Amino acid sequence: MSTASHQIGWKTAAAIVVSNMIGTGIFTTLGFQLSDITNTYSIFLLWIIGGILALFGAFCYAELGSHFKGNGGDFIYLKETYHPLFGYLISWISLIIGFSSPVALAALAMSKYLSVFDFSFGNGFAIVAIFLVAISLSFSLKTSSRFHNFFTFIKIAFIIILVILGIGLSESPQIGNSLNFSDSWQKEIMLPAFATSLVFVTYSYTGWNSASYIAGEIKDVQKSLPKSLIIGTVFVTVSYILVNYIMLKHAPISQLAGKEDVMGEAAVNMLGLSFGKIVNIFIALQLIATISGYLWVGSRLTQAFAKDTYLWKPLSAGNKKGIPVRAIFAHAMIATVIILTGSFKEIFVYTAFILQLFASLAISTVYFLKKKDRKIFRSNAFYIFPTVFLLFSGYILYFTFIHNPKESLIGLAIIAVGIILHLIDRKLSRGGKEEINNIKSK
DSSP states (O other): OOOGGGOBOHHHHHHHHHHHHSSTGGGTTHHHHTTTOOOHHHHHHHHHHHHHHHHHHHHHHHHHHHHSOSSOTHHHHHHHHTOHHHHHHHHHHIIIIITHHHHHHHHHHHHHHHTTSSSOOOHHHHHHHHHHHHHHTSSOHHHHHHHHHHHHHHHHHHHHHHHHHHHHSOOOTTTOOOOOOSTTHHHHTTSHHHHHHHHHHHHHTTTTTGGGGGGGGBTTHHHHHHHHHHHHHHHHHHHHHHHHHHHHHHSOHHHHTTOSOHHHHHHHHHHOHHHHHHHHHHHHHHHHHHHHHHHHHHHHHHHHHHHTOSTTGGGGOOOTTSOOHHHHHHHHHHHHHHHHHSOHHHHHHHHHHHHHHHHHHHHHGGGGSOGGGOSSOOSGGGGHHHHHHHHHHHHHHHHHHHHOHHHHHHHHHHHHHHHHHHHHHHHHHHHHHHHHHHHHHO
C-alpha cells in the first residue's frame, strides 16, 4: 500500500487519463469514417456517443476501483468476480493487444505523418522509434518521468493550439470543406457503417479507464478516482469533437476519405505546405507520449501479472533501479511483430474489437456489487450506466463481426491462444510446485 507521500492527487490522475486517451485514433480514424458516413451531424454524433460510453464506463470503473482496493483495474475485477481464467486472459490481452497494439499503431501513424517529407518513413522507422522510446524508459523512474512528461506536455499544448488555430482560421474557398449539415444524418445513423464507425471511435477513447489501474496510488480514492476519470473523459470528448470539426472544415471529403494522415491533409490546407509540415512533426512528436505511456503502464501490469505465472515469470524481473526492462522490451518486440504482420486498418479493427469485448466483460462485473458495496452511486439508477454501455457495446461488436469477420476472428483466435496458455501455465506451475515439495521432503 502506498504511503500518503507517494500517492497522487486527482489532477495527476486526470492527466494520466488524458495522455493515455489522446493518441493515434483522433488523428487517423476520420478518413475511415468518411468512406461511408459523410454528414457532419453523423460524425459529431459518433464522437458524442463514444464520449458518453467512455463516461458511463468511467462511472462504472470509479465504483469498481473504489470497491476493489489496489492496483490492477480490470484484472482484479474479472479475477475476483468471475474466475482466475478471466484475470489471466485480460493480462494476456494486455500483453499482446491492449498495450502492444496501440504502440504499433502510434509508431505506424508517426511514420505516415512524417511521410509528408521527401523521405520514405516506413515500417523500419516505426520499429526503430519504438525501441528508442523503450531504451529511454529503461534507465530510471526519474529519467522515464522526465521523458514522458516532456512529450505529454507537447501533446496537450499541441491540441490546444491546434484547436485555436483551426477554429480561428477561415477555410479556403478554392479547396472547399467536408462540412455537411443536411438532414441526411437521419438515414446515416441507421446504416451498419455507423455501427462499424463506432469501433474506430471507441478505440480512440481507449484509456478512459487508465487511472483505475493505479487506484492504490491515488489519494482519497473514493473522491479522486471518479473526479479524475470524469474530468479527463469530458475534456477529451470536447477536444475530439473540436479536432474533427477542424479537419472537416479545412479539407474536402475527397482529400480525407480512406486516408490515415487526415490531420496532416487538413493542416497543409489550413496553414500552407511549410507550416502544414510543422504540424505533421508535432503530431509525430505527441505520438511519442502515446508510445511511452503504453510501454510504461503496460510493462508494469505485465510485470505484476508475470510474478504469479510460470510461463511469463522471466518478465517480472527488474533492473537495479527497479525498472521492468524485460517487460518493456517484450511489449516493444510484440509491437514489432504486429507491425510486420498486418496493415494499419486490420490491426486497428481487431484491436478495437477485442478491447471492446473485454471492456464489456469488466463493466459487467458491477452487477455483482450489492447496494451496500457501492461507495459512490447509492441509487439503483446507477445501473443505467452499465446497461447502456453494454447494449451499445453489443451493437458495436455484432456489426464489427458481421462486416469485419477476418479481423474479428483474429481477435477471437488471440483469446483462444490465451486460454490454451492458461491451461499450460497451470499444469507447469503445479509440476514446478510438486518438484519443489519433493526436493524439500528429501
